[in-house]
Amino acid sequence: xxxxxxxxxxxxxxxxxxxxxxxxxxxxxxxxxxxxxxxxxxxxxxxxxxxxxxxxxxxxxxxxxxxxxxxxxxxxxxxxxxxxxxxxxxxxxxxxxxxxxxxxxxxxxxxxxxxxxxxxxxxxxxxxxxxxxxxxxxxxxxxxxxxxxxxxxxxxxxxxxxxxxxxxxxxxxxxxxxxxxxxxxxxxxxxxxxxxxxxxxx
Numbered sequence: 001x002x003x004x005x006x007x008x009x010x011x012x013x014x015x016x017x018x019x020x021x022x023x024x025x026x027x028x029x030x031x032x033x034x035x036x037x038x039x040x041x042x043x044x045x046x047x048x049x050x051x052x053x054x055x056x057x058x059x060x061x062x063x064x065x066x067x068x069x070x071x072x073x074x075x076x077x078x079x080x081x082x083x084x085x086x087x088x089x090x091x092x093x094x095x096x097x098x099x100x101x102x103x104x105x106x107x108x109x110x111x112x113x114x115x116x117x118x119x120x121x122x123x124x125x126x127x128x129x130x131x132x133x134x135x136x137x138x139x140x141x142x143x144x145x146x147x148x149x150x151x152x153x154x155x156x157x158x159x160x161x162x163x164x165x166x167x168x169x170x171x172x173x174x175x176x177x178x179x180x181x182x183x184x185x186x187x188x189x190x191x192x193x194x195x196x197x198x199x200x201x202x
Contacts, residue, residue: 050109051169058173059111060122060160061180062102065095067126068153074134075146083194084143091150091187098183101176108172124156151191158184 072095075088106113121127130149137145157180164177 049169050111050173051167053164053167054109054170054173055111057160057164057168057177058102058105058109061157062099062106062113064122064125064153064157065099065102067131068150069095069099070131071126071134071146071149074131075143075150079143079146080139081143081194084147087190087194088146088150094183094187098180101179105173105176109170124153124160126153147191147194151188154184154188154191158188 069092072088072092076085076092079085079088103113126149134142134145134149161177161180161184165174165181168174168177
């Protein structure tokens with residue numbers, strides 16, 4: 001059998017929303033609240049105020065994981081190569097656990113759980129079209145499609161999370177972003193071992 005080859009096409013060139021505002025010196029967000037919005041009243045027990053970077057990151061990462069879980073659910077049962085099925089199943093479990101933490105963070109930040117990126121063609125986002133293509137694919141072609149999409153997802157979500165680590169204002173958000181980056185790096189290393197396994201993958 002031929003190895004699973006994973007050509008990396010250029011990232012989607014659709015316009016990407018500006019998600020991460022550059023924070024001003026001193027840690028303040030570089031985006032201002034809408035005119036007329038009263039400033040929050042600080043208290044000794046209040047939670048940290050979310051910056052635009054924090055909001056953009058958590059509102060992107062949540063649907064990215066949600067969509068990836070849908071593709072991984074397909075792969076966990078339909079992938080031709082057993083190791084791809086195993087990888088997909090483990091990664092799905094990890095991303096579902098991350099989703100719990102992301103949703104909890106959304107709640108703590110007072111943000112709605114709605115997908116603000118619904119319908120957007122974002123780099124690293126598994127789209128409805130991607131899912132339809134996966135459902136139509138069979139055999140090794142299905143495996144290759146899934147692994148290419150998941151590698152894109154892992155790389156892009158790691159990149160966005162590194163921006164949160166660098167520029168985010170909330171310690172809990174930066175901590176979660178760091179955990180996601182560590183998990184992405186481990187998953188990417190495992191994926192590369194799968195795709196480079198020679199004749200064992202077909």
